[in-house]
Amino acid sequence: MPDRPYEDVKIVGHLIDSGILSHAMDVIVALDAGFETLRFDMGRTNDDPSVAVLRVSAADQPHLEQVLAGIQEFGAVWVRVEHPEMDLAVVVNLTERTAETRPMSDVRRGDSIVIGHDGVRVRPLERPRNAQVFEFMNSSVSSEKPKAQVVAEIARMLRDVRAAGKDVLAVVGPAVVHTGAAPHLARLVELGYISVLFGGNAIAVHDIESALYGTSLGIMLSEGRPVVGGHEHHLRAINTIRGYGSIAAAVKQGVITKGLMHTLVTTKTPYVLAGSIRDDGPLPEVITDTQEAQAAMRPYCQQAGACIILSTMLHAIATGNMLPASCTTVCVDINPAVVTKLSDRGSFQTIGVVTDVGLFLEQLVKELED
Amino acid sequence: MPDRPYEDVKIVGHLIDSGILSHAMDVIVALDAGFETLRFDMGRTNDDPSVAVLRVSAADQPHLEQVLAGIQEFGAVWVRVEHPEMDLAVVVNLTERTAETRPMSDVRRGDSIVIGHDGVRVRPLERPRNAQVFEFMNSSVSSEKPKAQVVAEIARMLRDVRAAGKDVLAVVGPAVVHTGAAPHLARLVELGYISVLFGGNAIAVHDIESALYGTSLGIMLSEGRPVVGGHEHHLRAINTIRGYGSIAAAVKQGVITKGLMHTLVTTKTPYVLAGSIRDDGPLPEVITDTQEAQAAMRPYCQQAGACIILSTMLHAIATGNMLPASCTTVCVDINPAVVTKLSDRGSFQTIGVVTDVGLFLEQLVKELED
Amino acid sequence: MPDRPYEDVKIVGHLIDSGILSHAMDVIVALDAGFETLRFDMGRTNDDPSVAVLRVSAADQPHLEQVLAGIQEFGAVWVRVEHPEMDLAVVVNLTERTAETRPMSDVRRGDSIVIGHDGVRVRPLERPRNAQVFEFMNSSVSSEKPKAQVVAEIARMLRDVRAAGKDVLAVVGPAVVHTGAAPHLARLVELGYISVLFGGNAIAVHDIESALYGTSLGIMLSEGRPVVGGHEHHLRAINTIRGYGSIAAAVKQGVITKGLMHTLVTTKTPYVLAGSIRDDGPLPEVITDTQEAQAAMRPYCQQAGACIILSTMLHAIATGNMLPASCTTVCVDINPAVVTKLSDRGSFQTIGVVTDVGLFLEQLVKELED
């Protein structure tokens, strides 16, 4: 193919075990282009990077450019982009030579936005060699894993993150209250393992319902059976807080004396309650505008050292969208579909655990208190 | 028990087969109260109502009142409450002698709100005798049903509702686009079987992505395989619509020439796109405030003759909360947990169908076109 | 309808709250027959039975007989049928005036088998008034229940059954070993809470694999990660036992020194290992003929006071088929479909628990040891 346009591309890194080279070749072939390996210097030891030079050829110049864009593995590094987040625009500050991400809806006239692929280099996370545990836990999202070991592993990770002074983000659905696990989560907050909590209206409502009436959606938590008239409790809980103006005010007035929300308020642990169209009420602290809620969540995501997601799909995906790929994320759900959905979004760091969140949190607290 | 307080309660209706009497007795016993049957006149034929008089006795007066509130089966009917909807307050207009429901967050100082149970009579829906089909389809939410018959039954129901001049509400998740079923749903709109559509940002984004690029989340729908660079398409689709200001404008300008959203615009079928914290973009028509979105959805719910829910959990539950119990609702999802969750909310009229939404819609259109 | 054939049917029992009368009426209407209520004496108090006399009329005599067969609520009680089990024939011993069930494949020429409905009376189990807990736990098969209470309830039930000197049957799948819960189950055996164990080849193989190598399907249980070469372990475990001739022999020779199977052997707790076409090996004790396996399981089923089913679908359904409806059955699985499938078979006594079997057994042991 003497007259086909081509370009020689150099790729450096742990090319083989990280899958980078294999991926580049897949893309080239998928686009009906060709390649020839001009050079391949494999690192002699486990730690040395390898170097490959591929001659990528295509049918014509636009085709070649499409291929080069597809592999996205070269170009000058202008500057490091701050706050990497999927599906956001990159805004360049030409005078200060900085770049950062920005949500589409926050882009303003006059911003210098990167369009196309020129001058952009994407550095995929390299899969760590010692990743066997994570890999094992992810390989198939399965409930059939030795659970005591999984809990111990996560406890160790939380200890490490706390020791490194980094934040742990907890993203929580109402099943935590329904299964009677809210006191265990509150205990994690007290122990300093949770730095910030994300949830919706429901988790807060049912936690307050349990503080006021002992029930969650009308089920008496101490007995596991429905209470006559209990279906009113969540509405009365909402009304009570609306009457005081905020959860914090109700805590201060001595109306709410226990529970997860009480613990968050008294330990001054920040929380974001994001609204959804399912909400009753909602509680005064709930941010009903979804764009505002995202804006409130984003800074916590950007600085999180780890994230633990407990029985929620909506908030899990919303948070997963905003977390940098480098943030270790644990997703606990009894429904394997939720765990798979989150893992599919693609960080090596996501650990899926298919288990009962109620029993899981009880064991995790025990492990961390030992 | 001569000195215990009691009250004689009269209950009228199809007491036995509807389960009303059995339910009342359960509640009395659950609350540790007692009853004696003073009278029971059973209807002689299938159509006659029965009459029961129970003497309900309790430990003391507050206990008795709690029991009477629990069974909620008597009292004067002041007026019919307009727009019955779960978890809403009842506002009474004393001069006009009317009553209607109102969301908690829309209650204003000075409103006359019903508190407690005095003077309230709840009339549960009676289970129709000929309900065997529905009952069968619900009994266990199962995928192992003869599907051709289920589709035929739903087609007949949609024909009846359309013939009666009532509205059909479609509540739709993005899987409808991903599975390639959007053209079938668009066909139902054209045939006049859908009066209004509820969805989120995603269903509209991916439908527009497929109209512009042939892909849904980057998967080429005509071939079922990913396109290199396809992960950008949904962002470009959002940007395109944002550039034109609205979906309707993009249709008018000839930019969007096909797809579900195009059909909704050209047939002047109304739609509500409700925001969530997962949204990219979002599209300009998306109502980002969740309370405003509920307010936009509510009038359509109140007048719906039937509702068909397709592969969505968030929008399904939000809509289910607002639909009156008398609205026939069909919930189609490949995940039995979604169908169970909706059925648990409790109308006899909810028909759960565990199936593949893509193949289901194709068959439904064929059935309705014959 | 003066010339239609009819028959007056008397029904006695807790007709309303047990649903018996409602069910009979449903059947009559479903078959296009009619009824008139000649008499209805409702029990005055909660404990008194009610009496109804219905005049059931039909189009002609065969139709009437079909209807009467359908409601199956009358006729003389010849004798009590021993060992009630679904889908079995009833064999009558005319000289001894006894009757018992027999599997279809065990019926022999000359047996007096009941055919048709004449002279048969079916007495459905009446739903107990105090059944609220069970009802709650079953109503919707949900993972969102307060788990600590569910565990406590089951522990109480097991204590009661043991105190009454009745047998507890455990039906177990291999996930119990994979999740690291086998030692907890072995502890229940030691504590006397399990009288007999049903399982397949896999549960025994992986338990022995873990005793010999510390792994289950090649996953090191103490670390939760795969061992290189571990995929051979289950085959070597099978081979080892085949070499010794039986699990019991390997225990006696000191080859197997720990684990669930070891505990069963040393405590002389009986077990039945039933074969399936998935089996590797199989182990010598596995009954490879499925009819013989049923015959081995049946006597244990007939005398079980309670049954606890842990993470198995095949063995659960096989056992459920053989258990009398009066046997309290607990089905624990992380997959709600399994729990639903078993509950659908229809005893009031089946309690479904959607949870992680590994964590569940750990908590159950703790509860029973306190």
Place this chain on the structure above:
Amino acid sequence: MPDRPYEDVKIVGHLIDSGILSHAMDVIVALDAGFETLRFDMGRTNDDPSVAVLRVSAADQPHLEQVLAGIQEFGAVWVRVEHPEMDLAVVVNLTERTAETRPMSDVRRGDSIVIGHDGVRVRPLERPRNAQVFEFMNSSVSSEKPKAQVVAEIARMLRDVRAAGKDVLAVVGPAVVHTGAAPHLARLVELGYISVLFGGNAIAVHDIESALYGTSLGIMLSEGRPVVGGHEHHLRAINTIRGYGSIAAAVKQGVITKGLMHTLVTTKTPYVLAGSIRDDGPLPEVITDTQEAQAAMRPYCQQAGACIILSTMLHAIATGNMLPASCTTVCVDINPAVVTKLSDRGSFQTIGVVTDVGLFLEQLVKELED
């Protein structure tokens, strides 16, 4: 590391894109051994194999042997092993210089069985470059795929296999009958797309029940509702066949005149009905001994060109265990857990389709008849 034992290992193939080299390195590192790359000649074009020589070093000789066994990528090829199947022994015929697999329970005294890894070379299947479709359909086992394309792809594959004169094995669960899809499957048999059918007692029983009574487990298939007395039908169906001695005899006598089993008999398509402990009856043709059933299934597995698995877990896994990795396998189930479980067993050729088997088969027939 001058005094550590080492061995130089040469590996040839599409090392990078197939993942072979990466896998070998993972194993070496996981076992705490080391390697140095002495040579790496990368194929210049897409089709050329690459050659790597690694110097693998270990702590001592046993450690080194463990590592070499772990990577299993060298050694002399004695002979090709006939009928590759997982978890079977390899029997060597030293005089004829042949080798073949044999089930553990069929090994006899005097057989020359391969033990250990010496002299064994395992050649993993290389992932084909053009595998994008399969890969896409597998990547995440998801129901959200464009279904019309998936059906078309499978139809094309079935046409190719039939054109190549190879056998297609269908493995079938009773949901095929319950969903009303048995006539579609029978049509595939008539069209010559199914060469042999595997199932259990239930698929045959319910198909015969539908031929005799129009019902499946008592549900009238033409109306989708239960028939009073219908729960007896499956027992009467079994009894009918037992009376005639076999399904084939009942077909010949004109008792069974339609349905899937009728089609199998009249088209002389072989079938294997394997027993399980859940079975009622069973039918006379059911092989109740599970080892005999495996032996009956194995020859069909060894010569299958493709395998299509429809709504069964037990038979799917049993068959999957016996199929060579090179056999293209399609697994259709509405439950993603079944599809995942089969895919995890690990052939590149397994295509998982999460959909409704009833609607799927209807579409597949339509596609193949066009």
